[in-house]
Amino acid sequence: MTQIKTVRRSVPLFAAALALAAGTLVSAPALVGQADANQSARQSRTQADAWTHWSESVWGAARQGDAKKFRDLIAHAPDALDPAISETIEAYRAALEKQEASRNEQRESSLKDLEKRFTPGATPVDLSHALVALTHLTEIAEDRESVLREDRWRELVRSAERAAREAERNGEWLLAHELFYRLDTLLDSDAKYAADVRRTAGRLAMIQFYAPESMWKLRNQRRLLEDEDGLPAYNPTADDFRERLRGITTRATLTALQSAARQHVERDMQTTPREMILAGLSAMETMLTTEELREVFPGMRDKNAYARLLDRVRGEAERVRNANSIGTGEFDTVVHRVLSSNDGRVLPEAAILHEFGNGAMGHFASAAFDDHTGVIWPDQIRRFERTTEGNFVGVGISIQLDERQNIKVVTPLEGTPAHRAGIRPDDVIKFVDGESTAGMSLNQAVDIITGPEGRTVLLGVERTVTDAEDGTRLKLIDIPIVRERIDIRTVSGWRRNGVGEFDWDWFVDPDRKIGYVRMTQFTKTTTRDFDRAFNDMKREGVAGLILDMRFNPGGLLEEAVTMSEFFLPRGARVVSARDHMNRSRDVRNARGLRGVGDIPVVILVNEGSASASEIVAGAVQDHAGNGNIRALVVGARTFGKGSVQNVWQIPGSAMAMKLTTQYYELPGGRLIHKRPGDKTWGVDPDMPVFMLPSQISDALLKRREADIVPGIEGDFDLSEMLDPSVLIDDGVDLQLHTALLLLQSQTRPPALTTKDPR
Numbered sequence: 001m002t003q004i005k006t007v008r009r010s011v012p013l014f015a016a017a018l019a020l021a022a023g024t025l026v027s028a029p030a031l032v033g034q035a036d037a038n039q040s041a042r043q044s045r046t047q048a049d050a051w052t053h054w055s056e057s058v059w060g061a062a063r064q065g066d067a068k069k070f071r072d073l074i075a076h077a078p079d080a081l082d083p084a085i086s087e088t089i090e091a092y093r094a095a096l097e098k099q100e101a102s103r104n105e106q107r108e109s110s111l112k113d114l115e116k117r118f119t120p121g122a123t124p125v126d127l128s129h130a131l132v133a134l135t136h137l138t139e140i141a142e143d144r145e146s147v148l149r150e151d152r153w154r155e156l157v158r159s160a161e162r163a164a165r166e167a168e169r170n171g172e173w174l175l176a177h178e179l180f181y182r183l184d185t186l187l188d189s190d191a192k193y194a195a196d197v198r199r200t201a202g203r204l205a206m207i208q209f210y211a212p213e214s215m216w217k218l219r220n221q222r223r224l225l226e227d228e229d230g231l232p233a234y235n236p237t238a239d240d241f242r243e244r245l246r247g248i249t250t251r252a253t254l255t256a257l258q259s260a261a262r263q264h265v266e267r268d269m270q271t272t273p274r275e276m277i278l279a280g281l282s283a284m285e286t287m288l289t290t291e292e293l294r295e296v297f298p299g300m301r302d303k304n305a306y307a308r309l310l311d312r313v314r315g316e317a318e319r320v321r322n323a324n325s326i327g328t329g330e331f332d333t334v335v336h337r338v339l340s341s342n343d344g345r346v347l348p349e350a351a352i353l354h355e356f357g358n359g360a361m362g363h364f365a366s367a368a369f370d371d372h373t374g375v376i377w378p379d380q381i382r383r384f385e386r387t388t389e390g391n392f393v394g395v396g397i398s399i400q401l402d403e404r405q406n407i408k409v410v411t412p413l414e415g416t417p418a419h420r421a422g423i424r425p426d427d428v429i430k431f432v433d434g435e436s437t438a439g440m441s442l443n444q445a446v447d448i449i450t451g452p453e454g455r456t457v458l459l460g461v462e463r464t465v466t467d468a469e470d471g472t473r474l475k476l477i478d479i480p481i482v483r484e485r486i487d488i489r490t491v492s493g494w495r496r497n498g499v500g501e502f503d504w505d506w507f508v509d510p511d512r513k514i515g516y517v518r519m520t521q522f523t524k525t526t527t528r529d530f531d532r533a534f535n536d537m538k539r540e541g542v543a544g545l546i547l548d549m550r551f552n553p554g555g556l557l558e559e560a561v562t563m564s565e566f567f568l569p570r571g572a573r574v575v576s577a578r579d580h581m582n583r584s585r586d587v588r589n590a591r592g593l594r595g596v597g598d599i600p601v602v603i604l605v606n607e608g609s610a611s612a613s614e615i616v617a618g619a620v621q622d623h624a625g626n627g628n629i630r631a632l633v634v635g636a637r638t639f640g641k642g643s644v645q646n647v648w649q650i651p652g653s654a655m656a657m658k659l660t661t662q663y664y665e666l667p668g669g670r671l672i673h674k675r676p677g678d679k680t681w682g683v684d685p686d687m688p689v690f691m692l693p694s695q696i697s698d699a700l701l702k703r704r705e706a707d708i709v710p711g712i713e714g715d716f717d718l719s720e721m722l723d724p725s726v727l728i729d730d731g732v733d734l735q736l737h738t739a740l741l742l743l744q745s746q747t748r749p750p751a752l753t754t755k756d757p758r
Contacts, residue, residue, distance in 0.1 A: 050078045051748065058745040059600075062632050062687040062738075063625075070687070071096075074741065082749030084511060088728075088741050095731030102692060103140050110137040118156050124163040124175055125225055131160055131182040138186065139693055148187070157183065161193075168200065171291060173207070174218040176200050191676070198362065202283060206355065207292050210241045214292040216439070232405055235439035238447045241296075245350035247378035252653035253353045254335060256375045257360050258328045264373060265580045265643070265660050274326040276360040277334055281317040283359020284338065284352065288313065299346035312341035331360075372645055376656040382450075384656070392488070394450040395457065395481045397423055399442065406430075407437045407445045409461070411708040413489070414499050417481045424463065425708050430476065431460030456482050490520045490555075491529035492707065495724055502529075506537045508740060512747040513543040518703075519563075522555030522612040527562040534566070534595060544743035545596060548604045548736070550635060551700075554611020557644070561588045563612075564619045566595040569628055574619045577644050577662035584665060600746045601631040602739040605683060606696075610639035618666040618683045625668070632742060633685045635735045640681035642672020687742075689735045699733040702726060 054077060061069040074089055110133045117130035134153055138144035147153065164179035177200035184193040208215045216234040224230060257280075261273045287293065288310050294300045316334050320326055335356065339349055354377065361374045376384050385392075396416020402408040409427040412419040429437055432448045449457060459479050466472045493504030494516040508516040515537040517530060534542070554560075557575075564574045570592025577586045605617050617633050624631040644662035649655075663673045666683075674681035691699070706724040727733040728740065 047078065048748075054078050055745050055748075058742065059630075059632070062634070062742055065685070065687055067688070084509075085741075085744045085749065088737075088744055091729060091731070092737055092741055095734055095737055098731045099690075099692060099695065099734065102694065106140055106692065106694065107137065110134070110140075114156075118152075118159075122159065124167060124179065127156070127160045127163050128175075128178055128182060130156055131179070131186055135182065135186045136693065157186070164196070173200060173203050173290075174222055177204055178222075199286070202359070202362065203286050203290055205358075206287055206290060209244070210351070211292045211296050212236070212239045212441075214295060229404075232439040235436065235444070237435050237440060238444050239441075241351075242348075244377070244379035245348060245354060247654035248350040248353050249653055249655070250335065250339070250349070250353060252650040252655045253357045253375065254331050255650050256655070256657040257331050257357060259657065260361060260373060260659055261328045261331075263646075263659055263661055264370070265662055266370065267580060269327075270325075272363075273328050273330060274320060274323070276363045277320050277326065277330060278317055279363035280356040280360035281313050281320070281334070281338075283355045283362070284313045285310070285317075286359075287347070287351075287355045297347055297351075302345065305343075305345045309338070309341050309346045312338055370643060370660045372641070372643060372658060373660045374658060376647075376658060378654040381654070381656060384658075392450065393453045393483055393485050395421075395423075395459075395483055396486045397449075399429070399445060399449075401442060402428070405439070407440060407442070410704070413486065414501055416486055417484050419499070421479050421481045423459070423461065423479060423481075427461040427463050429459055430462050431458075433458050434460075451483055453483055453485055456480050487525060488521070488523055489529070490523055490526045491533055492518045492520070493533065496707065496721060502532065502536075504533070506533060507540070507542075508546060509744065512744060513537075513541050514740065514743045514747070515542045515545045516548065517545065518548040519552055519613070521552055522559040522563070524556065524559070526555070526559045527566075530563065530566070531595065542599060543747050544599050545601045546604065546736070546739045546743065547601060549609050549613040549617060550604050550606040550735070551608035552610070552613035553608070554613055554641065557612060557615070560612035560615040564616050565590045565592070567601060567620050567629055567631060568623055572619075572623050572628065573667040575615050575667070576665045578665045578671065579662050585662060598630065600743055601629070602742055603631065603633045604635045604735055604739055605633060605638050605685060606636040606735070607639055609635075609683075610641040614638045614640075614642060614672045614683050615664060615666075618670065618672060621683060621686065622667040622670075624686075630746075632687060633683060634687045634689055634739050634742070635685045636688060636690075637684050638672075638682035640672060640674030640678075642682075687738065689738045691734050695732055695734065699727055699736075702732060 054073065058070065058073050061073055074092065077085065077089055113133040114130055114137070117126045117133065119126070122130065134147075134156060138147050141147050160179050160183055164176050164183065167173075167179065168176035177197070180193050180196040180200055184191075184197045187193065204215070204218075207218070213234045213236070216231065220231045257276065261267060261269075261276055264272070266272075288300070288306070300306050316337060320330065320334065323330075335353070338352060338356070342349070342352060357375045382392075395418040396413040397418045398410040398413065399407055400410050407429040409423055409425055409429065411425050412423045429445070429449075431437065432445070435448065437445055449459070451457060457480075459481060461477050461479060462474050463477055464472060465475045489501050493506040494508045495505040497503050497505050506515050506517065508514055515534070517533055519526065519530070534545075537545075561574050568574065568590035570590060572590045574588045574590055576584045576588065579585050601620070603617050603620060605613065609617065617638065620629065620631045621633045623629050642664040643660045644664060645658045646661050647656060647658045650657060663671050665671055670680075672682055702722060703724065706722040708721070728737050731737075
């Protein structure tokens with residue numbers, strides 16, 4: 001041991017002697033510098049080891065969903081290594097404190113509102129407001145069940161239910177539905193009021209479809225009860241049910257119903273036909289007992305004919321209920337008996353088919369199995385194709401009703417006819433082809449603005465303008481626009497840097513090369529557009545990726561599979577389907593594209609993520625859990641819509657149908673779909689991150705404002721746009737903030753990426 005130490009001490013002297021022999025002068029400071037370099041190297045290695053340990057611990061805590069450990073680690077990040085991540089951490093701490101302060105303020109506000117609204121003798125309107133306040137209280141509570149167990153709130157629920165049932169008995173359909181809906185929202189896990197919601201919603205849908213002016217009156221009366229301004233006068237443009245019923249046939253309706261009874265994933269041939277027929281007859285009875293429809297169907301005022309038809313509907317229900325067995329052939333018998341008793345005198349034949357069909361298909365929804373099976377009636381075909389095909393014929397604007405019930409432009413879609421014509425955000429559409437839009441619903445406005453490709457539509461828009469002579473004023477401008485086929489863009493980035501569809505800055509953290517992609521649905525172009533976006537990021541050296549699929553309602557299965565292949569190794573299972581016999585079918589495996597490579601990925605999901613987005617998130621999560629890839633799912637549990645719909649045109653008709661035939665199954669064997677009695681569904685995030693409802697709405701509004709295109713090409717001013725960094729800097733979007741922090745923790749800071757001095 002002594003010899004070793006002696007040799008080590010003599011090395012510098014020996015080296016100095018050799019240098020002198022060679023005619024070189026070596027100073028003492030040079031020797032000290034070498035020692036300092038060695039010390040620096042050891043310090044760098046220590047810091048690197050500390051960073052690596054911390055980085056792995058942060059990722060592991062998120063993988064385990066251990067929020068406390070995650071926050072503790074964040075609070076004890078390695079010191080002085082990286083100013084940028086220190087800033088993110090400080091902002092994160094501030095955001096958590098801001099959230100807790102806001103939660104306490106909102107809790108006090110909700111309690112005050114409850115005390116004000118829920119008093120002895122509270123009116124149904126007061127009870128409705130009290131339910132909203134109680135629902136909000138449960139949404140912000142750390143333990144919602146403990147809130148609902150309080151005696152005073154249990155009494156509120158009982159009082160609201162009594163008021164809802166009394167309102168329904170009195171024909172106050174809108175108020176009854178409002179109360180049942182709010183009860184169901186409050187107690188959604190129980191599904192106690194689900195049937196009440198569907199029943200009252202079905203009646204209101206009939207009023208809206210056949211007697212829209214009566215529906216306008218109901219809505220106007222409800223606003224006046226709140227001391228709000230009345231609605232604009234009813235506008236009947238494009239609101240005629242006779243046009244919507246055109247093309248409905250008996251044979252096509254029966255084909256759809258019989259196919260559903262034979263092929264639905266939850267079918268039971270011993271019970272399904274009977275239950276569907278009873279649900280259809282119940283819908284018919286609802287139609288016949290809705291007073292508002294007497295205004296549009298004079299035959300309902302013929303007492304004898306009306307009584308004969310109602311007796312037939314009730315008699316058929318009694319017969320079917322008591323029959324020993326009911327097969328699919330009974331659809332034909334019941335429908336023809338009802339149509340024969342009607343004899344065209346009380347209701348139009350197409351109206352009977354429409355409501356019987358909706359009611360029968362609604363059996364699957366009322367049994368809480370499925371909201372996605374149904375007849376696609378002739379008037380719905382165009383809208384349905386718009387949601388699945390990813391394109392539509394129109395002018396390319398997003399619209400909403402403002403607080404004064406005006407048709408207001410949210411934003412023109414970039415590159416579309418409306419954008420090129422100069423339509424701007426906040427323009428108010430007052431006229432369409434000379435027809436006033438006052439009093440129109442959004443559906444009416446959409447129907448008349450969209451239309452045949454190549455045809456011109458004239459929009460009369462009201463715009464706030466400012467000039468030197470007249471100051472600020474409202475100006476009505478006529479803008480002719482030629483309709484085109486509009487592609488729905490589903491992939492966007494972090495910050496706009498132009499008006500083109502791919503003019504995006506894709507990096508939420510350009511220094512660390514952390515990319516950000518927001519995916520709003522899955523259409524035919526989604527995977528192609530993501531591939532292009534990611535290639536742009538790869539050229540810049542992307543080191544981590546946030547894939548934001550919050551509020552993504554899904555779309556095409558094929559796009560979900562090919563999107564998953566960006567992340568999964570060859571042969572990895574993406575998804576399969578489970579049929580009515582509980583057998584796995586249609587297994588889909590990744591073909592090994594793995595375009596994202598080995599970079600860490602965080603996928604953001606929430607309650608609005610459904611269907612195809614759940615498949616992608618679930619497949620990535622399962623394989624990440626097996627150690628195949630580096631990925632985490634962050635946010636809130638997804639919606640739970642994991643069912644396979646087959647859609648086909650009914651031969652010889654202008655009608656189609658969509659039918660649930662299977663459920664999606666994730667690689668680990670989980671079913672996504674929420675079924676009756678299920679305690680788990682959808683995709684639970686690895687790292688749950690709570691956001692207040694106010695934070696969610698604020699984040700959506702700010703994100704939308706940052707995405708709005710302010711001007712046409714050549715008139716684009718970046719300074720007019722909201723910087724999306726406020727989502728993080730202002731503590732608005734904690735889920736996004738967490739994702740960014742996770743990926744920053746996986747990227748070595750610049751101080752540790754220099755070469756080892758040795």
